[in-house]
Amino acid sequence: MLFPKKRVRRVTEISIDYLRSKGIRGLILDIDNTLTTHDNPIPSEGVAHWLDLMRENGIKMIVLSNNHGPRVEPFAKILGLDYIAEGKKPLSSGFKRCAAALDLSKEQLCIIGDQIFTDVLGGNWYGCHSILVEPIQPESTAFFKFKRFWERIILFFYKEGERG
Numbered sequence: 001m002l003f004p005k006k007r008v009r010r011v012t013e014i015s016i017d018y019l020r021s022k023g024i025r026g027l028i029l030d031i032d033n034t035l036t037t038h039d040n041p042i043p044s045e046g047v048a049h050w051l052d053l054m055r056e057n058g059i060k061m062i063v064l065s066n067n068h069g070p071r072v073e074p075f076a077k078i079l080g081l082d083y084i085a086e087g088k089k090p091l092s093s094g095f096k097r098c099a100a101a102l103d104l105s106k107e108q109l110c111i112i113g114d115q116i117f118t119d120v121l122g123g124n125w126y127g128c129h130s131i132l133v134e135p136i137q138p139e140s141t142a143f144f145k146f147k148r149f150w151e152r153i154i155l156f157f158y159k160e161g162e163r164g
């Protein structure tokens with residue numbers, strides 16, 4: 001439940017060939033520390049280009065963020081993406097809304113995010129594919145450090161390739 005199907009350093013490393021090989025036709029995208037750093041209004045380098053590449057290849061996309069509307073809406077609009085804010089990951093409700101919005105089944109969907117306890121757990125719980133990216137920037141709050149500590153333990157036991 002806590003293991004991603006695949007791990008990459010940056011979202012831009014995810015290829016069309018990989019998605020096709022897994023039958024994935026839609027992406028559910030986290031924002032903070034996945035598409036850019038926390039609360040940064042500007043997408044990280046290469047992200048807009050990567051999104052265009054996905055679009056050109058018929059991959060549907062939607063943003064699912066636990067952050068609030070005023071953070072999520074302007075960022076999604078810059079990138080021309082639909083979005084769901086206050087998504088309550090890891091609960092399945094947000095994932096179901098994404099599937100309905102994209103008109104795809106869970107088997108055709110992949111969550112991409114930087115957190116095991118919201119993005120990966122939520123995707124596995126819901127039943128879609130999951131890709132974990134490395135957080136772009138380390139967080140400073142005690143709560144995040146606590147979560148990252150447990151993530152490191154889980155990733156120690158995670159072996160790339162066994163599930164991918």
Ligand SMILES: [Mg+2]
Binds near residue numbers: 031032114
């Ligand atoms: Mg995040």
